[in-house]
Amino acid sequence: xxxxxxxxxxxxxxxxxxxxxxxxxxxxxxxxxxxxxxxxxxxxxxxxxxxxxxxxxxxxxxxxxxxxxxxxxxxxxxxxxxxxxxxxxxxxxxxxxxxxxxxxxxxxxxxxxxxxxxxxxxxxxxxxxxxxxxxxx
Amino acid sequence: xxxxxxxxxxxxxxxxxxxxxxxxxxxxxxxxxxxxxxxxxxxxxxxxxxxxxxxxxxxxxxxxxxxxxxxxxxxxxxxxxxxxxxxxxxxxxxxxxxxxxxxxxxxxxxxxxxxxxxxxxxxxxxxxxxxxxxxxxxxxxxxxxxxxxxxxxxxxxxxxxxxxxxxxxxxxxxxxxxxxxxxxxxxxxxxxxxxxxxxxxxxxxxxxxxxxxxxxxxxxxxxxxxxxxxxxxxxxxxxxxxxxxxxxxxxxxxxxxxxxxxxxxxxxxxxxxxx
Numbered sequence: 001x002x003x004x005x006x007x008x009x010x011x012x013x014x015x016x017x018x019x020x021x022x023x024x025x026x027x028x029x030x031x032x033x034x035x036x037x038x039x040x041x042x043x044x045x046x047x048x049x050x051x052x053x054x055x056x057x058x059x060x061x062x063x064x065x066x067x068x069x070x071x072x073x074x075x076x077x078x079x080x081x082x083x084x085x086x087x088x089x090x091x092x093x094x095x096x097x098x099x100x101x102x103x104x105x106x107x108x109x110x111x112x113x114x115x116x117x118x119x120x121x122x123x124x125x126x127x128x129x130x131x132x133x134x135x136x137x
Numbered sequence: 138x139x140x141x142x143x144x145x146x147x148x149x150x151x152x153x154x155x156x157x158x159x160x161x162x163x164x165x166x167x168x169x170x171x172x173x174x175x176x177x178x179x180x181x182x183x184x185x186x187x188x189x190x191x192x193x194x195x196x197x198x199x200x201x202x203x204x205x206x207x208x209x210x211x212x213x214x215x216x217x218x219x220x221x222x223x224x225x226x227x228x229x230x231x232x233x234x235x236x237x238x239x240x241x242x243x244x245x246x247x248x249x250x251x252x253x254x255x256x257x258x259x260x261x262x263x264x265x266x267x268x269x270x271x272x273x274x275x276x277x278x279x280x281x282x283x284x285x286x287x288x289x290x291x292x293x294x295x296x297x298x299x300x301x302x303x304x305x306x307x308x309x310x311x312x313x314x315x316x317x318x319x320x321x322x323x324x325x326x327x328x329x330x331x332x333x334x335x336x337x338x339x340x341x342x343x344x345x346x347x348x349x350x351x352x353x354x355x356x357x358x359x360x361x362x363x364x365x366x367x368x369x370x371x372x373x374x375x376x377x378x379x380x381x382x383x384x385x386x387x388x389x390x391x392x393x394x395x396x397x398x399x400x401x402x403x404x405x406x407x408x409x410x411x412x
Contacts, residue, residue: 010377012384015355021380023373028363028380030356110360114368 003073003082004044011039016099017109020081026114029079033099035072035106041095042082048073054095057103065103072106079108147191151183152176153331154256155311155322157263160187165194168247171207175249179325188263189240190255194247197229203248210250216258216371223371225258227251234259260311260324261369261379267313268382269367272339273297274310274323274332275404282321282334283411284310285395286365287342295399296342297328303404305332309367312336314385336390338411345396348406358392359383 005011011020018036020029031039041051048069057065076082149162150169160183163169173180203210212227221237230245232255241259245251261269273285273293282305285296297307305323313320322333341353341361353361362383369375393411397403 008373010380012381014359014384014387017356019356019359019380019384021376023376026368026370026376030360112360112363114363114366114370 002045002047002050003042003076003084005039005042006081006083009081021114022079022081025080027079028112028114029081029108030110032104032107032109034104035108037096037098038069038072038106039076040093042076043093051095054098055103056098056101062103068105072108075108079111149183150176151181151187152179152325153181154179154260154324155264156266157260158184158187160184160189161192162189163192163194165192165247168192168194168249171247171249172252175207175327176325178330187239188259190243190252190259191240192243192245192252195230195244197246199246199248200229203250206248208248208250209253210248212250212254214254218371223258225255227254230254234262236262257367258369258371261367262372262375264311265375265378267311267319268379268386269324270310270312270321270362271308271365271367272306272310272321273300273304273308274306274321274334275300276303276305276332276334277337277408278303279337280334281337282332283337283407284312284321284339284390285342286339286362288364291342292344292397292399293342294327296340296397296403299399299401299403304328305330305334312382312386314382314389317389319386319390339386339390339392340395340407340411341392343394343396345398347396347398348403349396350407350410351394353392353394355387355392358390359387361392361394362387 008023009020010023011018013036016033018031018039048066051069147162147164148166148169149160150172151158151160158181161172200210214227216223216225222234225232230251232241232243234241241255243251243255273296274282275285276282285293287293294307297304306329308326309324311322311324319336320333321336323329323331366383368379
């Protein structure tokens with residue numbers, strides 16, 4: 001059985017990247033275009049072998065492609081973004097065309113833990129000096 | 138269930154936080170006067186549908202390094218789900234938020250910082266049509282506006298001051314996503330005045346020796362914006378909704394990195410570059 005996208009994860013394509021939010025630990029992740037392709041295909045059925053025929057593999061390091069895909073899927077598992085249990089999706093998604101002319105390793109390219117108060121001086125949690133933004137009225 | 142320690146003569150004041158109206162009630166008229174000093178420009182008539190925040194002062198002294206009762210004061214904030222809402226607590230204050238009855242009961246020193254802690258949790262929960270963003274909001278002569286975002290020290294207040302009368306807010310703005318674009322509404326804070334306008338750009342601020350601007354790709358814009366949103370982190374459904382709004386904002390509103398020198402010509406530069 002392949003991996004499937006976690007039910008606790010919301011995701012959107014933004015430009016050519018795919019952005020995920022883990023709704024429980026409040027972390028946000030960005031996948032490169034290649035990563036977005038694999039994320040899209042994680043329906044609980046597909047594994048690395050099922051992805052390979054859909055990839056434009058033309059470079060000399062092709063033998064490392066399965067290894068790079070496995071590493072990416074491992075990263076998703078470690079970040080608790082995918083699940084291995086439960087049934088596959090009832091209607092497996094159809095894979096889109098691979099978004100790049102040749103294979104590029106899929107990667108999590110950015111992540112950040114979200115805070116409810118952003119980074120404003122007036123809203124940073126924790127003890128510390130008073131904010132320098134004192135109202136003038 | 139919120140319980141009041143005593144029922145004494147209660148005064149009230151109502152203010153608009155975007156399209157959310159909050160009615161503040163307290164027996165402490167001095168505290169209400171503090172509210173009026175900060176939020177006066179956003180004063181509105183009481184409405185039945187307003188969310189009510191009842192404040193009861195405790196006898197605890199004000200923190201010794203609190204400059205004025207209206208100033209910000211940093212405390213560790215703990216928030217936990219409670220029946221029908223949330224409990225927000227700090228070392229010096231405690232608030233029960235009841236989303237079902239649309240009431241909150243706040244106890245703390247007679248200053249505004251306990252309320253600031255509550256509002257940062259409450260506003261994102263009450264505003265379900267968009268995002269609450271740490272950002273200055275500056276209107277243009279063409280009826281549009283720009284968000285000027287960044288962490289503390291990035292220049293929100295400076296760039297708002299340089300905009301003069303065009304500045305609507307120097308700290309917080311609500312953003313509503315609609316019809317392939319976005320509208321932003323000034324929220325009351327240090328120096329704000331009521332106003333809203335369709336967004337033509339989001340600027341991500343930094344200081345520099347000269348004015349320099351660079352267009353961001355949507356995914357870059359999302360990364361910048363993500364840390365400037367007040368996230369409703371205690372509500373998964375609201376988090377998912379805010380995330381969708383964030384993605385749409387990043388895709389529909391042009392975003393730029395702006396480093397600027399704090400000089401009077403910065404808005405001429407911005408208006409020329411971001412049309």
